[in-house]
Amino acid sequence: MIRLGYPTQNLTIPASTNRTLRLASLGDPEKLRAVVWENLLGLETILRWNAEHGIPLFRMGQSLIPFASHPAFPYDWQAEHGDDLREIGELARTSGIRLSMHPGQFIQPGSPKPCVPERSLAELRYAARVFDLIGNLDSVIVLHMGGAHEDREATTARFVEKLRPESAVLRYLALENDERVWTVPEIVKTARSLGIPAITDSFHHGLNPGGLTLEKALDLSLPSWDPPDARPKLHLSSQDPAKQPGAHAYLVDLQDWHSLLSALGDHEADVMVEAKGKELALAPLGAWIG
Numbered sequence: 001m002i003r004l005g006y007p008t009q010n011l012t013i014p015a016s017t018n019r020t021l022r023l024a025s026l027g028d029p030e031k032l033r034a035v036v037w038e039n040l041l042g043l044e045t046i047l048r049w050n051a052e053h054g055i056p057l058f059r060m061g062q063s064l065i066p067f068a069s070h071p072a073f074p075y076d077w078q079a080e081h082g083d084d085l086r087e088i089g090e091l092a093r094t095s096g097i098r099l100s101m102h103p104g105q106f107i108q109p110g111s112p113k114p115c116v117p118e119r120s121l122a123e124l125r126y127a128a129r130v131f132d133l134i135g136n137l138d139s140v141i142v143l144h145m146g147g148a149h150e151d152r153e154a155t156t157a158r159f160v161e162k163l164r165p166e167s168a169v170l171r172y173l174a175l176e177n178d179e180r181v182w183t184v185p186e187i188v189k190t191a192r193s194l195g196i197p198a199i200t201d202s203f204h205h206g207l208n209p210g211g212l213t214l215e216k217a218l219d220l221s222l223p224s225w226d227p228p229d230a231r232p233k234l235h236l237s238s239q240d241p242a243k244q245p246g247a248h249a250y251l252v253d254l255q256d257w258h259s260l261l262s263a264l265g266d267h268e269a270d271v272m273v274e275a276k277g278k279e280l281a282l283a284p285l286g287a288w289i290g
Contacts, residue, residue, distance in 0.1 A: 005057020018061025110159030183210025
């Protein structure tokens with residue numbers, strides 16, 4: 001069985017989980033609370049819509065609670081929003097919806113630059129704490145490894161060294177290949193050293209295949225998950241023909257979808273569709289799920 005989902009917002013309702021504000025606005029707690037409330041309300045609205053439409057995956061915006069990991073955040077967000085997050089977790093469980101987050105490219109625990117790893121870990125701890133409050137153990141924090149910084153082995157060693165003590169983060173963390181630097185074999189190797197799973201992004205793999213077919217890449221990443229408690233996750237998208245390589249299209253090219261299904265064979269997976277059309281990109285794919 002293949003299950004589909006989409007990230008951060010719903011264009012039909014519309015509703016979003018990723019509204020944010022300027023860093024300077026952290027000095028205005030009421031303005032910040034209003035944005036957080038909009039995001040949490042948007043998440044609840046999307047989960048109810050997804051439940052009605054049979055969509056079992058959703059990726060929350062990383063800015064669900066904007067700047068929550070920043071030292072200047074002006075109030076105890078866990079105490080203030082904890083009950084709302086627990087209610088959202090219960091809604092997701094009863095609706096059969098798996099949640100995830102995807103911190104951005106600036107999160108680089110393996111960076112050699114001063115302060116970057118600790119800021120990165122603070123953001124990952126925030127995401128893990130959100131999932132702790134939500135209470136769904138099948139939730140996933142998806143992370144790229146970032147830049148190679150001209151020394152792949154040293155960067156990997158720093159990455160592993162920084163993350164290995166972070167048990168609260170590792171319980172949710174999964175590594176994803178990218179379109180320029182880290183291939184599926186490399187992220188699988190790093191994930192194994194941390195005892196966590198790996199995600200194959202089929203679009204990124206097409207741009208940065210590491211000498212492997214998509215089927216061989218999946219043969220590496222799928223066993224890193226431990227079913228039945230953890231269904232493997234994958235990412236799917238297509239190239240926007242009007243933009244530079246790596247830019248996601250509004251919908252998924254059906255040829256890319258068929259290629260993924262062929263490579264998967266009889267394997268089950270949860271597929272996050274990273275198209276600009278969000279939930280609108282799922283309908284053309286659903287008819288092909290048997």
